[in-house]
Amino acid sequence: MDMSQYRDLFISESREHLGRISELVVGLETDSGNRETIDALFRVAHSIKGMAASMGYAEITELSHKLEDLMDRVRKGTLAFNAGIADLLLEGSDLLNVMVNDLAGGGSGCSDIASLVERLVTYSPDGDSATPRQTVAAPMETASEEAPVLAAEVRNPPIKGGELQQTVRVKTQVLDRLMNITGELITNKHGLVTVAREVASERLDDTVNDLSKLLRELHDEVMQVRMTPFAAIADRFPRVVRDLAKQSGKEVAFEVVGKEIELDRGILEELSDPLVHIMRNAVDHGIELPAERRAAGKPPKGSIRLVVSREQDMVVVTVEDDGRGMDPARLIAAALDKGLITREEGERMSPREAFMLTCIPGFSTAREITDVSGRGVGMDAVRTKIQGLGGFVSIESEAGKGSRITLKLPLTIAIINVLLAMCGRLMVAVPVTNILRTLEIRHNLIFSQDRRKVFYLDNEPVPLVSLNHLFGGPSAPFDSDVVPLFLSEIKGRKVGLTVDRFLGQREVFVKPLGRPLTGLRGISGAAMLGAGEIVFILDIANLT
Amino acid sequence: MGLKVMVVDDALFMRNMLRGILEEAGCEIIAEAADGMEAVAKYREFRPDITTMDIIMPVKNGIEALSEIIAFDSNARVIMCSAVGQESLVHAAQAAGALDFIIKPFNPERVTEVIKSVAGN
Numbered sequence: 001m002d003m004s005q006y007r008d009l010f011i012s013e014s015r016e017h018l019g020r021i022s023e024l025v026v027g028l029e030t031d032s033g034n035r036e037t038i039d040a041l042f043r044v045a046h047s048i049k050g051m052a053a054s055m056g057y058a059e060i061t062e063l064s065h066k067l068e069d070l071m072d073r074v075r076k077g078t079l080a081f082n083a084g085i086a087d088l089l090l091e092g093s094d095l096l097n098v099m100v101n102d103l104a105g106g107g108s109g110c111s112d113i114a115s116l117v118e119r120l121v122t123y124s125p126d127g128d129s130a131t132p133r134q135t136v137a138a139p140m141e142t143a144s145e146e147a148p149v150l151a152a153e154v155r156n157p158p159i160k161g162g163e164l165q166q167t168v169r170v171k172t173q174v175l176d177r178l179m180n181i182t183g184e185l186i187t188n189k190h191g192l193v194t195v196a197r198e199v200a201s202e203r204l205d206d207t208v209n210d211l212s213k214l215l216r217e218l219h220d221e222v223m224q225v226r227m228t229p230f231a232a233i234a235d236r237f238p239r240v241v242r243d244l245a246k247q248s249g250k251e252v253a254f255e256v257v258g259k260e261i262e263l264d265r266g267i268l269e270e271l272s273d274p275l276v277h278i279m280r281n282a283v284d285h286g287i288e289l290p291a292e293r294r295a296a297g298k299p300p301k302g303s304i305r306l307v308v309s310r311e312q313d314m315v316v317v318t319v320e321d322d323g324r325g326m327d328p329a330r331l332i333a334a335a336l337d338k339g340l341i342t343r344e345e346g347e348r349m350s351p352r353e354a355f356m357l358t359c360i361p362g363f364s365t366a367r368e369i370t371d372v373s374g375r376g377v378g379m380d381a382v383r384t385k386i387q388g389l390g391g392f393v394s395i396e397s398e399a400g401k402g403s404r405i406t407l408k409l410p411l412t413i414a415i416i417n418v419l420l421a422m423c424g425r426l427m428v429a430v431p432v433t434n435i436l437r438t439l440e441i442r443h444n445l446i447f448s449q450d451r452r453k454v455f456y457l458d459n460e461p462v463p464l465v466s467l468n469h470l471f472g473g474p475s476a477p478f479d480s481d482v483v484p485l486f487l488s489e490i491k492g493r494k495v496g497l498t499v500d501r502f503l504g505q506r507e508v509f510v511k512p513l514g515r516p517l518t519g520l521r522g523i524s525g526a527a528m529l530g531a532g533e534i535v536f537i538l539d540i541a542n543l544t
Numbered sequence: 545m546g547l548k549v550m551v552v553d554d555a556l557f558m559r560n561m562l563r564g565i566l567e568e569a570g571c572e573i574i575a576e577a578a579d580g581m582e583a584v585a586k587y588r589e590f591r592p593d594i595t596t597m598d599i600i601m602p603v604k605n606g607i608e609a610l611s612e613i614i615a616f617d618s619n620a621r622v623i624m625c626s627a628v629g630q631e632s633l634v635h636a637a638q639a640a641g642a643l644d645f646i647i648k649p650f651n652p653e654r655v656t657e658v659i660k661s662v663a664g665n
Contacts, residue, residue, distance in 0.1 A: 001652050006561055043554070048598050050627055051557045054649035169556070233575045421582075 003055055004436040007103070009169070010055050014100045017044045021093035022239030025086050029242070030253070032081045041089065042071040048096065060099050061454045067092045067118040072264060079125065083329065088120055090239065104483050135400040136429045172265065175226050182215075182222045183415055183509030189215055190506075190530030221498070223412055227262035230308045230317075233272045234259050241304060242274055251290055251301040252283060259310030263315050264412040267389055271317070271409070274382040278319045278405050279304060281379070286323030286403055296400065297324065313392075314433075315411060320404040326397040328354035335363060335522075342450075348460065353493070355395035359383040360491055380491070386525065387541035390416060390433040392489065415509050418527070420535065421499035423466075424473035427535050429500075429508060429527060438502065443481055462487070464496045465544065470522065512535055547663055550575040550592035552583040552609070553625065554601045561650060562596060562625075569656040580604025583610045587620065594662055595622045595640070599633050607637050614641035621662050625650075 024041045028034060045068035052060035067089060093118060103109040174417040189211060196204045234256045245252040251330040263271070287293075288304035294300050304321045328351040335341045335357045341349075349357075357363055361380040383393045390410045410416065410433050418429035419438070446455050446464060453464040464485065468474065485498040508527035513520060524539035549571045551562045556578075563573050566578040575590040577583040581604045587595060595613065599606035606624060613620045624645040634645045644658045 001565070005564075006557060009557050009560060013555060043600055043602060046627070047555050050648045051555055053627075054558070054561060058651075 006055065010051050011100055011104050012169075014048055014051065014060075014096070016101065018093050018097050020044055020236040021089060023235050025089050025093075026242050026254075028081050029083070029086055038071065038075050042068060042075050044529075045071055046364050054137065057099075057103070057109050059110050059113050060096060063092060063096060063099075066117050070123060074164050075284075079123075082125060084123070084125065088116075088123060090271075091116060091119065105146065107207050117153050164355060170225075175222075175265070179223050179226060179415075182219050183511075184221075185215055186415065186509050187528045187530075188506065190528075191531075191532065194530040207271040211499060216252065219415060222364050223415075224262065226265050226412075228265045228268050229259060230261050230263060230268070231259035233268055233275070234308075237275070237279065238320040241279055241283060244280060245287075248284060249289060250283060250287050252287055253301055253303045254306075255303070256306045256308075261308045261310055261315060263409065267409055267412070270389055271407075274407070275306070275317070275319065277378070277382050279306070282319060282323065282403070284327075288324050311408075315409045317407040317409065318390070318404055320402060322402040325399040325401050325403055326355060326395075327360075327399045331357050333353065335360070338362065352394070352396070355397055356493070358395065359393065383491075384541045387434065387489075388430045388539065392433075415507060417505055418508050419505050420503035420529075420536075421467070421484075421486075422501050422503060423468040423471060423499050426468075426471055426473065427503070427533070428467065428471075428538050429506070429509060429535045430486060430488075430497075430538045430540070432505065434538070436489065436526040437488045438484070440482045441496075443483060446483070457487070457496075460494075462494050462496050464498055466498045467538075468498070468500065470543065490540060490544055495544075507534070508537075512524065547571045547593045547658070547659065548574045548590070550583070550586060550595045551592060552577045552580075552595060552601070552606065553598040555576050555598075558598065558625075558648070562655070565650060565652045565655050566596075566659065568652070569659065570594045571659065580606060580609030580612075583609045584616075587613045588616060591617075593621065594659060595620065596625055596646070597622050597637075598625045599630060599637065599648065602628075607633065607640055610637055610642055623658055623662055 016359055021041065022042055024044070027037050031037070031271055039402050045064050047152045049061055049064040049068055052064060064104050070079070070085065070088065074081050074085065079085065095113060096112060099109045099111045100112070189208070192208050192211065237256060241252055241254040278337070282304050287304070288296070288298075290300035293302065302321060304319065307320070309316050317364045328349070329355045332341070332346045336343060336346050340357070340360055340363060359379045359382070363378070363380070379393075379395075384484045386393050386407050386409065394406045394408075396406070397402065410431075417432045419432055419435060420427060420429055441455050446453055447461075448454075449461060453466075454461040455464055456462070483498050484500070484502055485496045487494060487496055489495070506529070508529070510525045510527050512525050513523065517523075520536075520538050522543040523536045524542075525537045528533050528534055529536060547570075549566055551559050551566070551573055553559050553562070556591075559576050559578075563576075566573060571594075574592055575586045577586045577653060579601045583595070583597065586602070597606045597610055601609075610622050610624070613622060618641075620641070622642050625636050626637075626643045626645055626647060627648045634642075637645065644660045645657050646655050
């Protein structure tokens with residue numbers, strides 16, 4: 001029997017199961033007698049074993065079989081679940097992950113399992129067979145290798161009667177192509193609208209209107225299909241927090257709320273690393289050691305909550321901890337020390353702005369670099385990534401009480417709303433999610449300060465940057481009486497970006513720039529407008 | 545064979561594989577279920593000629609589902625799917641009314657043989 005046809009399905013279904021192991025193990029660590037979780041762990045190992053045996057992957061079969069046996073002993077009550085078993089199970093799932101990833105990369109899925117198998121078979125609670133776990137290189141990998149991944153499930157509306165399957169699996173590449181074609185259609189429609197305007201035919205107008213409505217529907221449906229629940233990346237987080245807490249000798253209860261909230265697959269994939277980084281910070285810098293917490297009158301076990309929610313057309317992700325919080329004065333002092341801000345700027349800073357200092361490249365207040373976090377790339381990398389996705393980062397904190405990092409993200413990245421603006425002869429598009437507000441200021445309200453142009457907004461000086469100048473246009477901006485500008489955030493600080501004039505808002509299909517334009521600073525992609533003209537999409541985070 | 549078969553297994557992988565083998569043998573897969581509860585509901589709805597039933601499943605295991613199906617239709621023809629080393633479960637299933645069993649990993653010939661023999665009963 002030709003089994004190769006089932007290979008992709010084996011890989012994707014095994015990954016789903018492996019993703020659950022961490023979550024289940026971490027769950028059992030807090031509630032070790034939970035019958036359902038114990039049964040579920042047993043079933044996961046059993047399922048992987050059955051599938052691997054069918055595929056003829058001997059090592060995966062054997063290792064999952066031994067994990068199943070260990071869980072069977074727990075299930076039957078001959079072994080009580082404890083930290084040693086947790087470590088063995090996690091080590092097993094790490095190793096299985098490596099083997100499955102190897103298969104996905106075209107390898108044979110073989111690995112040296114002898115030592116672990118030996119320890120699984122001989123495990124007893126007295127003899128410490130769970131020697132310190134070696135961290136296997138790739139447990140954190142998400143399913144984003146080049147091999148086609150069957151990740152998304154497409155939901156069909158339930159149909160009564162003879163309908164057999166209500167979900168089908170679709171290759172994610174197919175979804176990407178669908179999105180691409182829809183985007184091209186929208187670009188094409190803009191072209192038709194332009195022609196219709198020239199021809200001035202009522203019948204053509206009507207047809208184009210109908211087409212627009214259908215395209216909107218198509219776009220909505222395609223978007224819907226690409227939506228993936230947050231759980232797709234969240235399932236590995238409990239494990240991440242657990243491991244980090246163990247390494248730093250801290251006790252942390254971790255909770256994820258809103259796993260069912262859906263986001264575009266493209267955004268979700270990009271979100272994992274920044275979130276891991278934020279949780280790393282929370283464990284390492286936020287949560288105190290148990291003794292310190294007790295002394296401060298807090299429960300010894302800290303808490304980290306990851307909450308996902310929908311707010312209109314944005315998704316809000318917050319990570320909150322009940323740790324030591326941040327002190328704005330200390331942050332300002334550190335920034336002064338490093339020459340990142342002037343004394344005057346420091347004095348004027350609100351607590352909110354002070355917290356955002358952590359997002360400036362090169363800023364780190366960790367007194368020492370630890371294994372867990374603080375290697376120079378910190379919140380600035382997080383903020384750059386989130387802004388690149390068209391989102392915003394904000395930070396709240398109270399000394400002694402804890403911190404909350406909030407990420408606001410658009411639901412989708414490929415088809416976005418932009419504000420078109422002229423800068424000299426160059427037309428640029430600014431994602432509306434990057435714009436705090438647009439305004440016009442009189443020329444005489446622009447001042448020079450430290451050789452920089454600023455204007456005052458709510459009594460705070462806001463630096464002005466001319467986009468025209470930035471893109472090498474004539475450096476004689478502000479020649480008209482009023483200057484149009486939009487307010488955005490660059491490196492955590494408010495900046496006014498001036499343009500010659502605004503042309504209005506438009507929905508565009510963003511395409512990445514191909515070689516040799518990939519490295520263009522401040523440009524994240526391009527889109528085509530109705531008449532075929534190409535407009536560049538501003539990458540606000542990397543503009544200066 | 546033209547038999548109408550329902551495939552019950554919590555792994556999509558296993559369901560697809562059995563579907564492949566059974567369709568090759570001329571069966572028609574009229575329903576699939578991913579746990580015992582769904583299996584019982586779909587049995588009532590689709591009334592398959594033959595049901596292949598995995599044992600270790602979430603929500604409701606295969607033996608519980610089998611018992612409920614037999615209670616609903618004492619002539620139900622159910623084949624259990626089990627892994628090596630689950631002999632005691634297979635015995636329990638046969639006591640509960642399963643007609644035969646197939647062992648994972650599936651051998652296509654053995655699957656076809658068992659289906660034929662159960663269909664002939």
